[in-house]
Amino acid sequence: MRRFLRIFPIYYGLLFALTLLFLTVGKHANMRDPFFSDLPWALSYTSNWVAFGTFLSITWSLSAEEQFYLLWPPVERFLRGAAIPILLALLLLSQLIHFRVAEGVMAGLGFSPHEPVMLRQTTFTPILLGVLLAHALHEPRSFAYLRPLLHGRFAPLVAVVLILAICSLPIDDITGWPRLSIHIAMAFLVGSTVVREDHALMPALRHAPLVQIGTVSYGMYLLHMICRHAAYTALQKLGVTAEWPLFPCTLAITVLVAWASYTFYESHFLKMKTRFSA
Numbered sequence: 001m002r003r004f005l006r007i008f009p010i011y012y013g014l015l016f017a018l019t020l021l022f023l024t025v026g027k028h029a030n031m032r033d034p035f036f037s038d039l040p041w042a043l044s045y046t047s048n049w050v051a052f053g054t055f056l057s058i059t060w061s062l063s064a065e066e067q068f069y070l071l072w073p074p075v076e077r078f079l080r081g082a083a084i085p086i087l088l089a090l091l092l093l094s095q096l097i098h099f100r101v102a103e104g105v106m107a108g109l110g111f112s113p114h115e116p117v118m119l120r121q122t123t124f125t126p127i128l129l130g131v132l133l134a135h136a137l138h139e140p141r142s143f144a145y146l147r148p149l150l151h152g153r154f155a156p157l158v159a160v161v162l163i164l165a166i167c168s169l170p171i172d173d174i175t176g177w178p179r180l181s182i183h184i185a186m187a188f189l190v191g192s193t194v195v196r197e198d199h200a201l202m203p204a205l206r207h208a209p210l211v212q213i214g215t216v217s218y219g220m221y222l223l224h225m226i227c228r229h230a231a232y233t234a235l236q237k238l239g240v241t242a243e244w245p246l247f248p249c250t251l252a253i254t255v256l257v258a259w260a261s262y263t264f265y266e267s268h269f270l271k272m273k274t275r276f277s278a
Helices: 002-023 032-043 055-078 080-098 103-108 125-138 140-150 155-167 177-195 208-237 246-276
Strands: none
Touching (some): 002 032, 002 246, 125 177, 140 177, 155 177, 208 246
């Protein structure tokens, strides 16, 4: 319920607002028909399994997240002894698809070499690695093995440098080991920041502007494509043809709109989370 109160109100509020927009003043907008075509998938949190034609395509990660919330907790609750084997099997399956070992099976299911995008690219690997990390840090024996690797004060900094280095590889397609290496390095980053609080990145992570961005980050994620369109339209009307102003303008509008959403809308739902505290 606490997670529901964080994710659902602004998500369905946005879908409702866009529906009203396209049913009224936006009846002749170019995005109207694609929006209503995508809407059932967005409403059901299944947008990660289809190709979207609108800015709602960014909701694929929320769909993967909600599917995880729906399916994995019962595994942990009712199949405790089998949780780790199931987790490892899903990780293996994910990599067979990701490394293109299962092309014959995917083709037999009717998928092209690039479909579905969610399974071909990000997949569920990061979420699965997060679950594996949680188990590894929870169990005393595995924690004892991981502690020397993750406990160093500069371990998070090493992880960030490693992620940036892999992301900077001069290759167009990161399928295979590059992408998996990024996922593992990110899991390492998360682990190294939770094992101890006084790590090298702590001052930066506690910096007030960064904390504020973290507070409104969900709204920024959900609204940034709309804000980008607004920034682009405004710059066009002002006669600005250069491309570089688009990013800072989009960022400024996104932060402002996300802050307003959090302050005047989301916060009312978030206050209800105290009713469901453990």
